[in-house]
Amino acid sequence: MVGAYYKGNKIIEMGPAEKVQPGENEVQIKIAYCGICGTDLHIYHGNMDARVTVPHIMGHECSGTVSEIGGQVKDIKVGDKVVVRPLGPCGKCPACLAGHNHICYKLKFLGIETHGAMQSYWTVPAETVHKIPDDMSLQYGALIEPLAVVCHDVRLSGLVKGEKAVVIGGGPIGILAALVAKSVGADVLISEINEFRLEFAEKLGISTVNPMKQDVEAFVNEWTGGAGADVVFEVSASNAGAAVMTKLARSRGRIVLIGIYSNSPQVDLKQFFLRELKLFGARVYEKEDYEKAIELAAAGELPLESLITKVAPLEELKEVLEGMTGDQKAMKILIEC
Template identity: 50%
Template sequence: MRTATYVGDHTIEIVDAVPAAPAPGTVQIAVAYTGLCGTDLHILHGHMDARVSRPLVFGHEMSGTIAALGERVAGWAVGDGVTVMPLAWDGTCPACRAGNEHICQHLDFIGIDSPGSLQELWNVPAETLVRLPDGVRLDHAALVEPVAVAVHDVRRSELQPGDTAVVIGGGPIGVLIATVARHFGAEVVVIELDAQRRAQIEALGFATLDPRASDQVAWVEQWTHGAGADVVFEVSGAAAAVRGATALAKVRGTIVVVAIHPTPREIDLQRVFWRELRLLGARVYQRADFETAVELVAEGVIPADTLITRVVPLAQTQTAFADLEAGRAMKILVDVAGAGR
């Protein structure tokens, strides 16, 4: 089989490998599609070299079908359509004992800390499988993992129907958060610098703001009749966005930090104090978030065809990352099943 492997120095190599049979308690998945994301870009840029082992087959946004079952696996059959919730926890650390297994203090994020889905055949623990309903397109199902991120972010905010939400950053996760927040009953505006992305977002029915062309604080205050937004999602990863987020939230409003910030950022703690703001982190997801994400994809709530800019063969993985970084795509899928063609 063929794999896309990060070898360090901003380089991905396409490597031939011999697939291993699934061990007891694991399943082997014939991977159909793998989505590329911002975390993968961090890996490629070397920002996570202190964490990841190299060479690393990475990737964690995926869909596929079961190819083989290891011993002691029940409830699954060869040919079942699946995606994977790529988290493995130890069950013994203080976070796990408190019921927060998804942010285990020794978390194995599969595809980062252990081999991921940019390979034709992928062995994973059976408990990480999430079943796909019959009829769901596998290219659409590759979006389930980032949709689960968005569901978790919105649930973490405790957003209520009728609330106002500002999403800072109109990339794939920002659009998904906006979509989920609207589905949950919120009014949403997305702040995005890139004109092409703003046009795509507006085509989905959202209001957008260009922070360089308008006073976003004044706009939000007018939109909310002087109150400020109930929830602000910081998805851009930009230092300026973190500094400005506190000015957009209402008294006792909530700011949810979604983006991965590679370095510490300044934040207006005086504003946090003055308005009694809540500042929350939202890292990954829980099982219920994944199950909701599957439902949203299956029901067509997620604009999958709009979000998927294109599908590329495994051999073009490195080029696809260059396009993502340059802003030439919203979401790129790798056709892993076609890797040998």
């Protein structure tokens, strides 16, 4: 029973981790894999010290096997392969009462405000646990969380077969968004400046454009016969992405904001008037997005395997986080817990 503890100041140390006895409505999971998310990198770099209590165990993109259940838990049994939807809503605020508990006004994120999955055993509310099929690999399981993010984004966008979508940003979320958009039957284009990511997308059969080399607005115009894209997914959280997103959408086109901006970028609001554009915010996922993600992964039609560019043991978490800093060649790295 070990865990990797973030102790502030880029210090990560292995230490004993408590095997927490599940409460009546809780489930204890023997963690198999945990993917590293941009959020974990932010924690490591101290950018989220206001939200985490050190020593802190990070990690929320996990898969594992149920090792113990509380007395009131139904539909989940010991030995089930599971993943966790790492949200802790308050249940009482206006958002929760309106049925939007994934954007609870007091939302706790498991693995940020609480200890996360980078340990041998993790105990979580049964409500957050989703079963995955017995024959699904636990490495795939660790991709369900980011896959659910993009299922949410694509669902909110209303994208349908035959439409054209531009994804701004070709990291793991951008690539997954493009794959899910394609699975809907849309034509998809990724705009990205990093050569490794461009090549990665092309290998998966996704069309790309590099704004450093080509005028994206002109490119999208030509690609859509002068109309503009039906849907634009802004994943890059860059000023350039925010500046161009309104220029790529067609009349009454939909823009989905996925990237998390820490600044207030310039946005061309006049385009909203000229083209009657719609802008959607999209944050994490709802239960049905997890169900959809599990269904998509189980169908085996998405090239999820290729997204996993490295698997490393928990003991190497610090080295992996250090190596990811500024590394433009990583897609998804999984930690074996």
